[in-house]
Amino acid sequence: MDTSDRARPAEADTVPGRERAFPTLTEKQVARIATHGRRRQTARDEVLVEVGDRAVPFFVVVTGEIEAVRPGEGSDKLIVRHRSGHFSGEANMITGRRAIARLRVSEPGEVIELNREELLALIQTDAELSEILMRAFIMRRLALIAGDLGDVVVIGSMHSAGTLRASEFLTRNGHPFHYLDLDRDHEAQELLDRFQIDFSEIPVVICRGNAVLKDPTNAQIADCLGFNEVIDRTRVVDLAIVGAGPAGLAAAVYGASEGLDVLVFESSSPGGQAGSSSRIENYLGFPTGISGLELTGRAYAQALKFGARVMVTTGATRLACDGQRYTVDIGDGAPIGARAVIIASGAEYRKPALERLSAFEGAGVYYGATPMEARLCVGEDVAVVGGGNSAGQAAVWLARGGALVTLLHRRADLAETMSDYLIHELDRFGVSVRDRSEIAAIHGADGQVEAVTLKSGEQLPFSALFFFLGAAPCTEWLDDTLALADDGFILTGEAAGADFLLETSVPGIFAAGDVRSGSSKRCAAAVGEGSMAVQFVHQHLARPAARVG
Numbered sequence: 297m298d299t300s301d302r303a304r305p306a307e308a309d310t311v312p313g314r315e316r317a318f319p320t321l322t323e324k325q326v327a328r329i330a331t332h333g334r335r336r337q338t339a340r341d342e343v344l345v346e347v348g349d350r351a352v353p354f355f356v357v358v359t360g361e362i363e364a365v366r367p368g369e370g371s372d373k374l375i376v377r378h379r380s381g382h383f384s385g386e387a388n389m390i391t392g393r394r395a396i397a398r399l400r401v402s403e404p405g406e407v408i409e410l411n412r413e414e415l416l417a418l419i420q421t422d423a424e425l426s427e428i429l430m431r432a433f434i435m436r437r438l439a440l441i442a443g444d445l446g447d448v449v450v451i452g453s454m455h456s457a458g459t460l461r462a463s464e465f466l467t468r469n470g471h472p473f474h475y476l477d478l479d480r481d482h483e484a485q486e487l488l489d490r491f492q493i494d495f496s497e498i499p500v501v502i503c504r505g506n507a508v509l510k511d512p513t514n515a516q517i518a519d520c521l522g523f524n525e526v527i528d529r530t531r532v533v534d535l536a537i538v539g540a541g542p543a544g545l546a547a548a549v550y551g552a553s554e555g556l557d558v559l560v561f562e563s564s565s566p567g568g569q570a571g572s573s574s575r576i577e578n579y580l581g582f583p584t585g586i587s588g589l590e591l592t593g594r595a596y597a598q599a600l601k602f603g604a605r606v607m608v609t610t611g612a613t614r615l616a617c618d619g620q621r622y623t624v625d626i627g628d629g630a631p632i633g634a635r636a637v638i639i640a641s642g643a644e645y646r647k648p649a650l651e652r653l654s655a656f657e658g659a660g661v662y663y664g665a666t667p668m669e670a671r672l673c674v675g676e677d678v679a680v681v682g683g684g685n686s687a688g689q690a691a692v693w694l695a696r697g698g699a700l701v702t703l704l705h706r707r708a709d710l711a712e713t714m715s716d717y718l719i720h721e722l723d724r725f726g727v728s729v730r731d732r733s734e735i736a737a738i739h740g741a742d743g744q745v746e747a748v749t750l751k752s753g754e755q756l757p758f759s760a761l762f763f764f765l766g767a768a769p770c771t772e773w774l775d776d777t778l779a780l781a782d783d784g785f786i787l788t789g790e791a792a793g794a795d796f797l798l799e800t801s802v803p804g805i806f807a808a809g810d811v812r813s814g815s816s817k818r819c820a821a822a823v824g825e826g827s828m829a830v831q832f833v834h835q836h837l838a839r840p841a842a843r844v845g
Contacts, residue, residue, distance in 0.1 A: 317435035319428060320381040321356065326408065328425065329356055329383075332418045333410035338362070338401040345384075345399035347447060348504050350525055352395045354415045355384040360405020364397045366445050375445060377402065383429070387437035387470060389415060390430070390600045392526035396440070396447040396472065419601055426601070434597060437470055446472025448521070451487055452499030453478045454672055455743065457658025458511050459499040463668060465514045468565035468572075469608065470593060471521065514564060515609040524607045529632055533559045535833055536624050536634035538612045539770075541568020542819050543809025544640035545595040546826030552602035554830065559634070560604060561626055563611025567592030568642045569767070569810075570819050572664035573686065575693050577717070579820055589666070591819075612641070615777050617802055636804045636833045639774075639786060640826060643767030643810045643817075648681070650738055660745030661738070662762050665690035673699035673760055679748065680727075681735060682764030683707055688718035690762050695725040702756070704733040735761075769811050778802055785813035796832040798825060804836045 321329070338344070338360055345352055347367060355362065357378050364384065365372040375397055378384055384399055392412060410418065419426040440446060448466065450473050452459030466473045476484035478498065493500055497510040503520040518524060535551045537544045540562035551558045565571060573588030582591075599606065607626070614625035615637065623631035645663040647653060653661060662669055665680075676699055680691040683705035695701045703710075703722060708731055710719055722729060733750055738761070740746040747757045769784045779787045779801035786807040789797045791814075798806045808829045809815060809822035 317432050317439060318376060318382065319432060320379075321383065321428070322381070325425060325428075326356055326358070326381065328422060329410070329418060330408050332414045333408050335406060335408055338404050338407055340401055340404045342401040342404075343398060344401065344407075345395045345397070347395055347398050349395045350522065352385070352388060352412065354389055354410045354412070355399070356408040357382050357384075358406040358408060360401065360407070361403035362399055362407070363402045364399050366396075366447075367398055372398070373445070375440075375443075380405075383432075385415075385429075385433060385436075386440065387433050387597070389433055390419075390597060392600075394522045394525070397445070416601070416603060420603065430597065430601060437472070441470070441472045444472070444474050446474060447504045448473035449476060449487075449502040450474070450499055451476045451478065451484045451493075451502070455479070455659050456498055460658050460668060461514070462499045462501055462512065462517060464572075464666060465517060465565055467666075467668070468567055468589060469518075469523065513609075518609045524610065527559070527605055527607050529629055531557075532621070532633035532635065533557045534634070534837065535559075535636050535638065535830075536561070536622065536632065537638045537640060538615075538624065539563075539568060539640035539642050539809070539811070540566040540596070540606055540608075541640060541642045541809060541822065542570050542592065542595070543642070543822035543826035543829075544568070544638070545592060545599055546823040547638045547640060547808060547829050548599035548604040548606070548826075549595065549602060550827045550830040551833065552599060552604035554834070556830075556833070558599075558604040559632065560599070560606040561610050561612050561624065562606060562608050563641075565608060566596040566606060569645070569664070570822075572666055573689060573819075575689055576819055577689065577721075578715070588819075611773070613773050615639075615774060615805070617777075617805070622804065636836055637806070638826070638829050638833065639778075639800070639805065639807045639811060640809045640822075641770040641773075641811050643769050645763065645767055646765045648735065648763060648765060650735065652738060655743060656738060656740060656745050656761075659743045660740065660760050662760065663764070665693050665762050667697075669760070669762075670694055670697040670699070673697065676700065676759045677702070677757055678760040678762065679704050679735075679756070679758045680762045680764065681705070682766075683710055683713040684764060684766070685715050685718055687762075687764035688714050688722060690764060691727045692718070692721045692725050694762070695722075695727050701726075702728040702730060702758070704730050704735065704750075706732060706734045708732060767810065767817075771811060778805065778807075781813040783813075785815075786811055787813050796835065798829045798832055799836075803839075806832055 362378045364375040478484045501509040534556040535558045537560040540560050570588045571592040575585045577585040610626045612624050613627040616623045622634045622637050625631045678699050679702050681704045691701050691703045735748045736751045737749040749755045792801040806829045808825035
């Protein structure tokens with residue numbers, strides 16, 4: 297084994313060129329890992345991890361060889377061989393989710409074994425190994441996605457809103473899946489016939505080859521895949537965070553890294569609205585821009601690295617305070633107790649008051665422009681409706697992907713609401729901009745958009761519409777718990793009669809990001825507020841009354 301201080305690259309069997317994803321550790325690095333775990337012998341053909349296992353150990357190969365494979369009908373598909381100095385695992389080592397590959401011994405020898413808690417302790421205390429392991433785990437998960445090596449099959453049609461929703465949910469949660477399109481794949485229809493599933497029941501989601509879900513909700517998919525299984529719902533946490541958008545994830549990163557026991561509730565997928573943003577061009581530190589999914593995906597991994605726990609598809613339904621302790625209801629079990637709360641539930645896209653709008657949602661009418669929609673729009677005439685930066689970013693993204701884009705907005709001058717750099721980008725990528733243009737009606741058949749009529753009476757042909765019309769705060773679940781502004785956003789600081797800048801009208805409950813009244817509705821600002829709120833949480837927990845319990 298190499299005795300230098302730097303890890304050297306190793307060969308991966310089915311992922312060529314992924315040297316950083318499969319490095320070989322040095323003897324010094326292996327020795328440091330060994331202090332966190334235990335050494336043990338392995339036997340030929342011993343299965344160390346099985347697909348679907350909840351508790352997934354981490355292994356470093358000292359001698360011998362172990363293989364990661366995807367079981368299949370007739371034969372297993374080799375993913376990678378781990379030899380001396382290599383280590384096992386991918387992103388599920390951090391998320392705590394079930395194994396999606398089998399790990400078995402191909403040559404007997406010796407390994408160092410760590411459980412997930414021991415691995416997290418290592419990552420949090422050893423900066424060099426943290427960089428090597430985290431980078432490898434994330435790159436391996438990306439390779440699994442690119443190599444179509446997941447344990448989930450989605451059968452559906454891109455003309456089905458449910459199919460787009462399920463696919464987006466799995467994508468935004470970073471879970472590899474194989475998609476079979478009923479419009480193109482004969483294999484898809486054969487599977488439907490085998491499971492006796494009617495076309496009206498799509499999408500069909502097959503989990504681990506045995507559980508068959510017909511038109512499932514996101515929560516049902518999450519339950520089937522065990523996304524929230526590692527969460528202990530009985531213990532009182534230091535900090536409960538409602539919402540896993542930029543503000544909530546920033547609060548989770550700073551709170552967990554500073555020693556707080558953090559639990560995050562997210563009603564859909566980590567990333568919030570920012571996670572569906574096609575491109576964020578003005579985020580500090582990314583001069584070439586970054587997709588919302590990539591930015592929030594990194595933040596999510598960072599929060600988990602420091603020990604924060606995130607529950608997906610479990611939005612808060614009620615918040616209560618007894619003077620010393622707060623409880624958050626999530627609608628599917630006993631309330632969860634916390635010593636402090638940060639509300640970062642964000643805002644929801646506003647929908648236009650148009651007849652038949654719901655008939656086209658998810659199949660021609662969208663409220664975000666992701667790579668999935670962009671692929672459907674290549675060479676098509678599409679409209680982006682709105683005059684803010686999010687509308688401009690979506691229009692540029694779609695145009696860069698090959699769509700013929702028209703931006704419709706109701707004002708006389710786009711410069712009133714959109715950043716100058718984005719206006720130049722619209723011109724650069726050939727986006728047609730129409731001022732004083734509002735949609736009066738949508739036309740189409742069989743759930744497919746065909747055209748729109750403007751309030752001026754003019755009719756324009758479009759195959760897809762993307763609406764970016766602002767947002768309404770996600771505060772309906774709060775009832776009368778906190779003081780709200782007239783528009784429903786949460787009052788904080790002086791306006792709420794609070795001691796701290798981001799504190800609400802109830803001491804110990806804070807608000808950050810888009811849900812807060814007066815916020816700038818910018819991704820970077822939300823991150824700043826989320827991190828700042830944690831400072832106020834520490835000060836609150838230092839209050840004598842907050843130390844009880």
